[in-house]
Amino acid sequence: MKQNWLKAILPHVAAIGIFLLLAVVYCSPVLEGKIVNQSDMKNVKGMAKEAKDFYEATGERPLWSNNMFSGMPSYVVFTGPGANKVAYMNRVVTLNLPDPINMLFLAMICMYLLLCILDFKYWIRVMGAVAFAFCSYNVIIIDVGHVTKMYDIALMPAVLAGIILTYRGRLLTGAALTALATGMLIYNNHLQIIYYTLIMVLCLAAGAFVHAYKEKQLPQFFKASGLLAIAGGLAVLTSMDSLLILHEYADYTMRGSKSELTLDQDDVTQKKSTGLEIEYAYDWSYGVPESATFLIPGYVGNSSAQKLSSGSNFGEQMISLGVQQAQVDQFLSQQKLPMYYGAQAKGTSGPVYVGAIICFLFVLSLLLVTSWQKWWLIAVTAIGFILAWGKNMSFINDFLFYHLPLYNKFRAPAQALVLPSLTFVVLACWGLQEVANGKHTKAELLTKLKKSLLITGGIIVFFNLISIFFVGFSSHSDAGMLQYFAQMMGGEENGKLLIRALEKDRNSLLLKDSFRSIVFIAIAAGAIWAFLQDKLKWPVAAFIIAAAVTIDLVQVDRNYLNNDSFVDDMTFMQELTPSAADQQIKQDPDPYYRVFNVATSPFDDATPSYFHKSIGGYSPAKLWLYQDLISHQIAKNNMHVLNMLNTKYFIVPDQKSGQPVAQRNPDAYGNAWFVKDIVWAPDANTEMKTLDYLNTRDTAVIDKRFQSQLGGNFKPGTDSSASIKLTKYGLNSLAYTSNNSQEGLGVFSEIYYPAGWKAFIDDKPADIVRVDYALRGVKIPAGQHKIDLKFEPATFFKGQKIAGISSTLLLLLVIAAFGWELFTQNKKEETVVKK
Template sequence: MKQNWLKAILPHLAAIGIFLLLAFVYCAPVLEGKIVNQSDMKNVRGMAKEAKDFYEATGERPMWTNSMFSGMPSYVIFTGPGANKVAYMNRIITLYTPDPVNMLFLAMISMYLLLCILDFKYWIRVMGAIAFAFCSYNVILIDVGHITKMYDIALMPAVLAGIILTYRGRLLTGAALTALATAMLIYNNHLQIIYYTLIMVLCLAVGAFIHFFREKQLPQFFKASGLLAIAGGLAVLTSMDSLLILREYTDYTMRGSKSELTLDQDDVKQKKSTGLEIEYAYDWSYGKAESGTFLIPGYVGNSSGQRLSASSNFGQQMISLGANEAQVEQFLGQQKLPLYYGAQSKGTSGPVYVGAIICFLFVLSLLLVKSWHKWWLLAVTIIGFILAWGKNMAFINDFLFYHLPLYNKFRAPAQALVLPSLTFVILACWGLQEVANGKHTTQELLKKLKESLYITAGCLLGFVLISYFFVGFTSASDASMLQYFSQMMGGEENGKLMIRALEKDRSSLLLKDAFRSAFFILVAAGAIWAFLVNKMKWQVSALIITVFVTIDLLQVDKNYLGSESFVDDMSYMQDLQPSPADLQIKQDPDPYYRVFNLATNPFDDASPSNFHKNIGGYSPAKLWLYQDLISHQIAKNNMRVLNMLNTKYFIVPDQKTGQPVAQRNPDAYGNAWFVKDIVWAPDANTEMKTLDYLNTRDSAVIDKRFEQQLANFKPGADSSAAIQLTKYGLNKLEYTSRNSQEGFGVFSEIYYPAGWEAFIDGKPADIIRTDYALRGIKIPAGEHKIEMKFEPKTFFTGLKIAGISSTLLLLLVVLSLGWDFYQQGKQPEITETKNIKK
């Protein structure tokens, strides 16, 4: 019997329509041409500006940028268009919708696909898709601008969908879907989310092995696993244009290598790991009790900066201390207050809230679901929470940090909550499916429903009691806020009253949100009960649950990504406009000098990189050499080091107005110079210490490991000796040198051995690491042309691999889907492989 394709596809088209409508309604300002005012994306704009301008002007790929940290590879910023053809799939699958509609739509489509493959009922699929996409963590990521992270989170269900489909016997289609979803995941390139996805996939594979072993079908398991391994390998190859070069680059950064210095205790600790320092990596460790945010959004106080109304306890306390209501409303309209009192010492932008109904259904699933899938999903859930607790579960996480492969490359453990955020939704949907599939008696379902309600109510009450009797409502930020409030309200006693009022607001928020969650749970439980006792049809019950899941999440999400988060282009660009100080500096005709902006946080802000070659910047993957220079020299304001970096201008706040003003540094050494002496250091520690006092204009300090390359060389420089920059580019620098003696030239360029090569009159010359972080070259007597070229062979090898493999992958996906449709057309209906239970 021929299948009615139109009838089969209409429900899916309807689901797509629902997802598009919901995403556009939630992000309605995009219809007016507005964009999300994302702080991190402004940093990205500054980081990439010089590289993008270079590409647009020359058509040449920018491999290096001088706009941050005195120079670094641009691999993690911008290198022009890649060779990976999978890049087009982001836009195609999201139907060319604008940001951030596309990210929410992708998350919904991805989860819907997984739930279709699990063969759940229609409204369960829709509910699960909405619940997954609108988890509060996701909209917070969009609000701050963590775009690649959100794309990769959105794709996690699609990866699972392909793997599960393959294990169910749809080998070609499943492997093709796995390859495509994994290729997109790797292309979007948030390595920490990719790592968590790999953990999840390994748990699934272990669960599948146990299941197939029990069913005595191990050959089928190994056949499917082998095909999945090929699919995964092909997916990795498609991103070789980024992966190969990032692997090489990581060996020189804070993320993948360790400083050679052991000058203080922190450096000694760092020697334990070839990745990040454990204290730095443990920033934003979720509290164990803080995990209650999954059920109660206001648990531990929402965010570190939240607006209160004049009717709040804080506002009323201000009024009782003499402020009038207009003053209070003005103050609270301008000032965000720290309601957050959780365990994350760095604060937070908001909680990870998956929804009260989802938590209730998750508990129900644990009581009802018999499938082998429950156990690996539960394992992923537990692993996610343990990893997210970081230093708050140190006896496990410390061991993992030092022994689990690659784990020490990542920071912010709370990100691991993406795992339970996903598994909660899948299991919640599975629990609802068990209610509807007719496999349980009504009596059994009513009993489990009641037990789930008791357990969830117990969790609600438990979290409230924990806050009141164990955690309390005090915050780590209260000490600094006390000083601020004391000055503002006229004394320490009044300041303490304001802190107490803030604690009352935290307490009120917890109680309000706990009752709110109880309401949504009761609605869902009531809808299920009405279905079970035949007072409501399944479709109506499921629709009610879907609607209230949506209302629940969107009400919370609007606190973090609301209409005020969107701005027009003019407002967005205001923060990216140059100051008078920037404009004054840019009048300098010199093509290449550096600027140190002290009017901002110089090493956590890339906005100065929009306008200058920057001493500072923002990057989670700084070169270790430069981080050492920051920590041991630049932070101590060593002017000889700043001069050798060619810091021609400083931007500082005016003492009277606070506005940034430009100050020229007449002592900057320029782009290159000859030195008259070389000081040999026995190790990196001595090399760094020597910079404390060395006159870097006349002398250079070099580690003894390079002594053989210079072979007892004694540099000389006559009175007119000079090195002049003649051509500036990101991938190539050209100089002329003049010196009657054989000399040693120091270049104010950051040393990076993986790609930079030097040539004197066309002949190769060694680049020596000089002054710990710069480049030095032995230069013959006379006049010479010196070139420095950055042509990392690894990158161009990766481009070729990515271009070929991504083309092959897309071709195989099309062919496998075509073959699957052909095979399905020959069969009356789709049947699952015998004995492979859901």
């Protein structure tokens, strides 16, 4: 029995060893202590800096942060350790490996698990695992720092594995695996990937229902589905510490709510959406022909910024225009050029390439696979492409955007290509399994092999012709580059020559990569043919195909994530080193003021938030009211608005040196003040327009909806010595003292957020009203008073309790289920031995 156990386990241990070796070799600079130079992670460090510092200094959970957008909840960035015990499983299943080795390893392990449950042959499992992990999209998002997205992509196959296992009758084990994988998926919290996973699960469930109906097995289907629903519900409960509070927060953000303003809307754009605007959501819509990148990596020119050699058409054109070879070499070594000419107007970091061999085997699977599971996989493939095309298939996607639940919360439709990236691999493996399982005659297999070759080769030729004769090789970026080249080369005609040379390089890349894909397809087809002709044993043929898939993908991936992508900590932190302007400002002993850095892109860069409490920042989920303030006031440099936000310093580029310099703003209002008068606005539009000219130091504009909270006849009073002073600064609480001989309205330079902020005057509750569209106001009695503003979101603490209890329960049930499986399996083996 021991020998049988070892025989069963050793191939899996070997597979784990292969995956570990591949991930470590690919990311070998990590062994030298280097990290990936991820641009988005630099933003994350800026976003989380104040919250992390606060937690380390006080041990208190930071629920609010003031270092971005004048203040916002820190739920989307950092709140300290969570209550969800499933978090520990991230380390367990990745062997506590460092980033990004762990992500690639996890993706391979999860796909390998799925292919094991589908009972594919060994080298097919290994091939599929490697193909899934090293899809170019995955290494590209690792390179830019989309960590949670990569974790969730990696976990998608494990969720499917648990569901398929359950529908096959392994109820306890399948449900346990489903609960664990789904719990981890939700914990890692990339909501868009979770949404796509749900779509895939629904397609699988629909396919299983149809199959059960045809096989007259509906009772078993409903039993399994009920158990899966319980498993999924428990998995959701484990992440209630984040889900509940994010659901509440979404009601106030660009992702989940709608601005009250209609100032910029006409009749056409008045379509109701409780999420993002459709134009914003459709950024990075994949082009329909661009989908050929699955098969030809350079189909639309790879990325928007690439280095070319002096031997390129562009380099030779520069030389022909009189530029010295040394200068051309230097220019091209430093300057990245826009090779991308696809449909995504904002550019791309690289294509979604699943591998030429995988595409070829996918076509073969369509001709060979007869399992019912083929159809739900095809459905998921089609859905993924349609969603990814976004505005390029607007007659379908516009309808989905406005009617499909929650779909309007997400942007960048191209992310939906994670669905066909997964299904292509599974079906490719299935096609190869059909070749090896002996169910088809040799003649049939040779015929289908030939057809697959012709179809795949025909697709390559077709898309080449489409590009050459219909699409062309011009890019959205060419107009801007023409101006740049014209200035550089002394005239527009020379600039046009360089643009045409760039187009030739794009054409050359297409032809080169098309030929490259044909070569890899020929290698795989040749190995299959040799196996069918008894010239190669199956393990040898399968190994050749797996090796070719690995070489193909790694070669392409190295264009995006390579040794140059890794840097030491010092280099990574260089952009987070304070400038002279930052250092000058940090000398100010005032504990709480704001800085507006216009020497950078203020609303797309969180680097200033690393050093200061910033007017700007970076977040995909800004509060709507603050985005309105940016669009209608801050962008117009309205000083009254900037003063009311306590903008004590500006950082601007020096006119001579271009270096950032600090400028003190003596007119900033401070942390809080009393106003002399109120302008009552009938609606949000009027409130915002009033800010165009209002002296916010003396007068506040308030929407009439808050009038009852202040008292219908309330008129603020103030004397010449009236003041409100900040006495204690914290992220979750602020303390003030006020002095005013009259009943007045205190305006606080704090962003209005009703879901948790509470006011107390001398420890007694007081109402907070929205003032000046985005700030907090409190009616304060005459005399001297202590005022506290406290952030106490009940939803957060409720979620913590639910997550702590349910995640502990989930892990215990998973352990019990797998333990029971091992126990019953041993009992069966003992019974067989006795017989």
